[in-house]
Amino acid sequence: MVIVMEQGAEPGQIEAVIEAVQKEGFTPFVNPGVERKVIAVLGVIDSVKVALVDRFSNLPGVERVQLISEAYKLSSRSYHPEDTLIEVGGVRIGGPEVVIIAGPCSVESRSQILEAAEAVKAAGAKMLRGGAFKPRTSPYSFQGLGEPGLKLLAEAREATGLPVVTEVLDPHDISLVVKYADVLQVGARNMQNYALLQRLGKTSKPVLLKRGPGCRLREMLQAAEYIMIGGNHRIILCERGITTFEDATRNTTDINAIPVLKHWSHLPVILDPSHSTGHVRYVSAIACAGVAAGADGLIVEVHPNPAEALSDGVQSLTPERFQQMMQVVKRVSWAVGREVAAK
Ligand code: PEP
Ligand code: MN
DSSP states (O other): OEEEEOTTOOHHHHHHHHHHHHHTTOEEEEOOOSSSOEEEEESOOOTTGGGHHHHHHTSTTEEEEEOOOSSOOTTBTTTOOSOOOEEETTEEESSSBOEEEEEOSBOOOHHHHHHHHHHHHHHTOSEEEOBSSOOOSSTTSOOOOOHHHHHHHHHHHHHHOOOEEEEOOSGGGHHHHHHHOSEEEEOGGGTTOHHHHHHHTTOSSOEEEEOOTTOOHHHHHHHHHHHHTTTOOOEEEEEOOBOOSOOSSSSBOOTTHHHHHHHHBSSOEEEOHHHHHOSHHHHHHHHHHHHHTTOSEEEEEBOSSGGGOSSOGGGOBOHHHHHHHHHHHHHHHHHTTOBOOOO
16 A cells, blocks of 8 residues: 655644554654655555554655555556656666766786776767676586675776675675675575575665576566665666577567566666677677667676686677677667767
8 A cells, every 4th residue: 555645744743644554563654755745564464454544544744555456566657656766876777868888807916807898988878787696507607706806896996996796695794795795796696595685675776687598577676665664765677688489599588677667666777788698799789679668777798808808708808899789779779868878
């Protein structure tokens, strides 16, 4: 249920509604929207409690009370009609700018991450990506450098000023990763790791939530809900391709996901054209498609020497190819009324 307050409702009226909601045993969440306050009432609304709709509707300052039938609430547009803007180290995601996050799949060495960071910055990227804890399909593949990798990311941030995005694989690693990262990535394989999501709800860093390869968009928003219910509302949703019968590409980019998620949710939505295609040949085209479809950003794998990459080399752009991609992405961004900081 959401309680939509009248525009200009007084603080005392909002307080009285919150108290009434708590008295009924529900947890109220007040959206931070400035236009109009909306109070989400979380908990099971059964056939008895549904009578509360009328009671709450009659409280002073209340414009209307609406039952939300969707299984996600805090991430829904009904609760928060305006787009959510997430600010990280001076970068704003969810506004007019299409924010480009780029860097290698994995942090491999000091020179590799520093070189990658400088190169992506020079082409206009606003954030650096790089994995220190890697979710690999084979246990025999490179698993990431762990904490030394996080330290190298922090060094690359120092050198370039780019905020860093890195994956946290295990709930036990959260306290370590938050010390170094600016944005915590939940990988596709962990989208429904509810223990991890719940713990991330208690952190204050933004979360980049990737879509599970076999997950529906509704399930993705319910995953976001697990984080939001803990109090962390700074979530960036990321489409990264889904598993279909088509095997010409590593995954199938679900372009539809972008406008659908933007319609259902107020959270920023970005696209990962690297994992969604799995091959450098297709990354730029799909990056453009994502921007044309309304993505608020892109996360792209770039490696100084893809042939020697320890993970995902086939889909990693060289700095030169990344720069070329930025040029076309810039033109598409303009065409759809957005900006991108391509150099
Ligand atoms: C990655 O970003 O390198 C990664 C492992 O992505 P995904 O979780 O989408 O497979
Ligand atoms: Mn990767």
